[in-house]
Amino acid sequence: MSPIEAEAMSLAGRPPAGALKEVTEHAPETRPMAAKKGWRGYDQSQNMQPGGADANAATDSEESGLTPLSTTTMTSSLRGTTFAEHYWASRFGQAHVPPSAVTQTKRTTSRFSISRDFKIDDLHNEIKDLERRLKESERENKALKRVQARQERELLKAESARHHDGPDALRAHGEEIRALRTLLAEGRDKLREYEKKLHSRNCELQKLRQALADLQRQIDEKQTLVEKETEMQTKIDQLEREVQDKNTEVHELRRKLDAVQLSYKKELVKEKAQNKSFQKQMQALRTDNELLQRKIKGMDQEKKERLLARLRDIDLSGTLSRTWPRDHGRLAGFRWTRSRADLG
Secondary structure (H helix, E strand, O other), rough: OOHHHHHHHHHOOOOHHHHHHHHHHHHHOOOOOOOOEEOOEEHHHHHHHHHHHHHHHHHHHHOOOOOOOOOHHHHHHOOOOOOHHHHHHHOOOOOOOOOHHHHHHHHHHHHHHHHHHHHHHHHHHHHHHHHHHHHHHHHHHHHHHHHHHHHHHHHHHHOOOOOHHHHHHHHHHHHHHHHHHHHHHHHHHHHHHHHHHHHHHHHHHHHHHHHHHHHHHHHHHOOOOOOHHHHHEEEEHHHHHHHHHHHHHHHHHHHHHHHHHHHHHHHHHHHHHHHHHHHHHHHHHHHHHHHHHHHHHHHHHHHHHHHHHHHHHHHHHHHHHHOOOOOHHHHHHHHHHHHHHHOO
């Protein structure tokens, strides 16, 4: 048996349907009836004739290579027995086969069928889970792209306002942006790699599903299960171990994907915090600038007021008031010179 057949039979989890097909078809005809041919093709009415049934049974046993049974044994075995019991009695020379053998075979078939359905459902659930995780990764990738576009816009704004801010802060922020872009590119590469792996896993599952469908048809064409039960059980155990290994690989990929998603979230939170701190710094610089502008305006106003007060004091003095009409121009120049020197 090829490994593909063994794998499909393990995934199916049930015996071939043709194993008991002959028993089902011939079960109603196992009772002895007058003038009706039995399983081995002889006329059962010949049991009453001398040498009829014995001759036919001997001829059939010689042709098939089986141990011949006497007429009495054949007739007694046909009475009240199923076709399966009569088959095993004629094949192995046993007069009676316990009915529990057929019941056990049916139970085994039912158990394999239920196991196959459960495994197929598990595969469908795993495929849906992987597709859901892929969609979540795509949504997160789109969100990261939006964040990158917003950061680029903020970077352009920061570069346009470079003349009003400190060059060291802008340089540090630019380096942080470049580092974050590098991390984002690495994360995207990892995401694409995991998407490729996920696609390959889906292709493998599709191939296994197709192989399961093809080999299911081959399994349905089998006629016996008892002769290959031991070998099939060994193959089933081996394929179960392989399925467990595959499940371990899938769990490992899921764990890695969760770790990548967690790192993405951490980087996003860190980047948001850095943007907030940068905005706070910008706001503080704007506040300091406004405060300095107000201080400069206040100092100019105070200087003007002091100059006007000095001019008024000079005008009110007695000496200058007597010579005011004559020395007005020279005194005015002198006063402005004094005020500028004081300001300096």
